[in-house]
Amino acid sequence: MDLPVQQFRSEIEQELLDSFAALHDALPGAQNDRVAKLRSDAMERYASLGLPHRRIEAWKYTDLRARLGEAYPMVRPSGRPIDQAEIEKGLGPRVANLDSYRVVIAEGEFRSELSDVQALKEAGAELRSLAETLEHLPDDLGPLLAETGEQRSGFEAARPTGRSGAGPDPIIALNMALMTGGAVLRLGDGVSLDKPVHVIHLDGAGEPVSSVTRLIVVTGKGASLDLIESYAGLGGRGLQRNALTQIVAGADSHIEHTKIQREEDEAVHLSNWLLTLHENVRYNGFQYTNGGELARNDVRVLFEGEGTVMNFSAASLLKSRQHADTTMVIEHLVPHCTSRELYKAVLDDESRGVFQAKVIVARDAQKTDGKQMGQALLLSEGAEFDTKPELEIFADDVVCGHGATSGQIDEDLLFYLEARGIPEPQARALLVQAFVGEALEQIDREPLRDALTGVTADWLGVKLD
Amino acid sequence: MLEIKNLHARIEEKEILKGLDLTIPTGEVHAIMGPNGSGKSTLAYVLAGNENYEVTEGSVKWNGEEILDMEPDERAATGVFLAFQYPMEIPGVATMTFLRTAVNAVRKARGMEEYSTPEFMKVVREKANELQINPEMLKRPLNVGFSGGEKKRNEILQMSLLEPSLCVLDETDSGLDIDALRIVAEGVNALRSEKRSMLVITHYQRLLNYIVPDRVHVMADGKVVRSGDADLALELEETGYAEFGGKAA
Numbered sequence A: 001m002d003l004p005v006q007q008f009r010s011e012i013e014q015e016l017l018d019s020f021a022a023l024h025d026a027l028p029g030a031q032n033d034r035v036a037k038l039r040s041d042a043m044e045r046y047a048s049l050g051l052p053h054r055r056i057e058a059w060k061y062t063d064l065r066a067r068l069g070e071a072y073p074m075v076r077p078s079g080r081p082i083d084q085a086e087i088e089k090g091l092g093p094r095v096a097n098l099d100s101y102r103v104v105i106a107e108g109e110f111r112s113e114l115s116d117v118q119a120l121k122e123a124g125a126e127l128r129s130l131a132e133t134l135e136h137l138p139d140d141l142g143p144l145l146a147e148t149g150e151q152r153s154g155f156e157a158a159r160p161t162g163r164s165g166a167g168p169d170p171i172i173a174l175n176m177a178l179m180t181g182g183a184v185l186r187l188g189d190g191v192s193l194d195k196p197v198h199v200i201h202l203d204g205a206g207e208p209v210s211s212v213t214r215l216i217v218v219t220g221k222g223a224s225l226d227l228i229e230s231y232a233g234l235g236g237r238g239l240q241r242n243a244l245t246q247i248v249a250g251a252d253s254h255i256e257h258t259k260i261q262r263e264e265d266e267a268v269h270l271s272n273w274l275l276t277l278h279e280n281v282r283y284n285g286f287q288y289t290n291g292g293e294l295a296r297n298d299v300r301v302l303f304e305g306e307g308t309v310m311n312f313s314a315a316s317l318l319k320s321r322q323h324a325d326t327t328m329v330i331e332h333l334v335p336h337c338t339s340r341e342l343y344k345a346v347l348d349d350e351s352r353g354v355f356q357a358k359v360i361v362a363r364d365a366q367k368t369d370g371k372q373m374g375q376a377l378l379l380s381e382g383a384e385f386d387t388k389p390e391l392e393i394f395a396d397d398v399v400c401g402h403g404a405t406s407g408q409i410d411e412d413l414l415f416y417l418e419a420r421g422i423p424e425p426q427a428r429a430l431l432v433q434a435f436v437g438e439a440l441e442q443i444d445r446e447p448l449r450d451a452l453t454g455v456t457a458d459w460l461g462v463k464l465d
Numbered sequence B: 001m002l003e004i005k006n007l008h009a010r011i012e013e014k015e016i017l018k019g020l021d022l023t024i025p026t027g028e029v030h031a032i033m034g035p036n037g038s039g040k041s042t043l044a045y046v047l048a049g050n051e052n053y054e055v056t057e058g059s060v061k062w063n064g065e066e067i068l069d070m071e072p073d074e075r076a077a078t079g080v081f082l083a084f085q086y087p088m089e090i091p092g093v094a095t096m097t098f099l100r101t102a103v104n105a106v107r108k109a110r111g112m113e114e115y116s117t118p119e120f121m122k123v124v125r126e127k128a129n130e131l132q133i134n135p136e137m138l139k140r141p142l143n144v145g146f147s148g149g150e151k152k153r154n155e156i157l158q159m160s161l162l163e164p165s166l167c168v169l170d171e172t173d174s175g176l177d178i179d180a181l182r183i184v185a186e187g188v189n190a191l192r193s194e195k196r197s198m199l200v201i202t203h204y205q206r207l208l209n210y211i212v213p214d215r216v217h218v219m220a221d222g223k224v225v226r227s228g229d230a231d232l233a234l235e236l237e238e239t240g241y242a243e244f245g246g247k248a249a
């Protein structure tokens, strides 16, 4: 295929192009002309963009080009058995044992024998492998695969495209070009599941690998879904992950959506959420980031129907030299919608947390109510928090606001707890838990909230009773 | 017995306690009164082990043991309890969780069996009931959105749960309505015993009608400047602190 010539390409950028050239005939959907075209278009987009670097506004604090040394080879599915013990080891028992319909995506491949396909079918949901879906691409998924991450609105002021980094995204392009597996979940009109759907991603058992997967969720009118995505390693020596989740929430649907990231120390986790919300949707999203050397969580939300309420919260718990970046673009295209973002980071050692959220209110999106808050608790001198809120408002009757705080543990509160007999380490842990707890409280479902409260306590090294 | 000798303490280079002496025999209740800024809360904080205050001289012995070298939690375990003038609000920590963590930490340090959750709930319910604290309040984050009086009652609840042997009450009466004052005073009186000593800091003689002290001390400019029996409080009510070089109360 023809790729535009670019003068400077880093080694890893070239490696990624090479791996596409070598693989593209073998990738799922290769026989399907539309998919093949979407893939090569995406690779061309990537080739012209290159990996994001710090001079791109949205990647200011996370210079991926500088941080990624080499491209690991794509994971080869081995199809080997994966038992409960292994899942527990990767995710920890609290998360692994959540009562749910289970979907397993291991080594970049949908594992039907480990997934509750039949039980979901009986409950009214259709679960399919992404690879299989790509062979016979249904019409409604075409536009989803063509999504580039480019900002849709906000050009009323005639600015150059992509000035704020909201042009086409190279990580999304790479995902489209290289994705090997994943799942497609559909809930028909009015379907409401009795348990959450837990999509477990496991990768990296031996040599360093990269894994590129996608999860597509489409809910019908009035449907109700609890979706948990979890990501863990299998004890391998390195992992580069590119995981993309697309949700199209039909009118009046209710979605509880949580991502739990607990990969191994060396992992690089690149995640994209592309959410399209129609009218009167209630969407409650949460991201728990607790592993890996580098995590980038991009969240793009499109309000396409009136009366929709989106609530997003995140907790990042980092230590050593971990770096986690949560960057959001929220586009209010229609009136009468509400968006809330609450980000909390606990930063120890020399870790670094980044929170950027850009809220765009299009000219027609009157009565938009948008608020965001980013907060960091710094547990050491060497930790760093960077936050950048952005509001681009083109409508005149809106309520929008943002705030940010960053600080250490309050010594007066600490003294109060110690004066009641609580030893200092435990008192500190209690205050950290309290800080994270304000985000965890946003999780509506108690078993999940309890599981993550437990994970937080484990991370802090305290015993819960 | 509490024995404070020649206690000097400062904060940010400013000396606040300037050679304070005070002895409270076991089983007695002493009151401290004194003008604003004379160092009463400072004394309370120093007794509880607040590190913002630097002790430069002197000693504080509780039952013969020097407590100035101890961490605040160790002091709590040996029986020191401070009811704060301004109790802290801690969002995100449920009052019940806080109470259980504190009580079990102290029990553990004292070599006692930790309470199971149901046992603890039972004990808390009883004590909360005595202090007319609505148990629903205990589900809320610690002190967040509590009224002034509710916070003070919550302090006394903590005191009765932690079973201290030295109780320091810093203006526990301020902000209480008449009924709450009676309830709190009854709570305090219920804890009076021959094994327990109490130091009650207050501006108002009225509290001392309920909690009748064995001795009253006047503190001014970082020292105890006069001591007497319960009648001294009545006298101060009349005369104010002018004779101690303080501003009139």
Ligand SMILES: Nc1ncnc2c1ncn2[C@@H]1O[C@H](COP(=O)(O)OP(=O)(O)OP(=O)(O)O)[C@@H](O)[C@H]1O
Pocket: B011, B012, B014, B016, B034, B035, B036, B037, B038, B039, B040, B041, B042, B043, B085
């Ligand atoms: N953090 C601080 N920095 C500087 N000065 C302080 C600090 N804390 C207290 N002080 C000063 O120490 C002195 C004693 O304060 P303290 O709170 O002990 O007085 P108090 O007797 O309890 O007064 P009140 O009756 O108003 O409660 C005051 O002059 C006060 O301004």
Ligand SMILES: [Mg+2]
Pocket: B040, B041, B042, B085, B170, B171
């Ligand atoms: Mg005071």
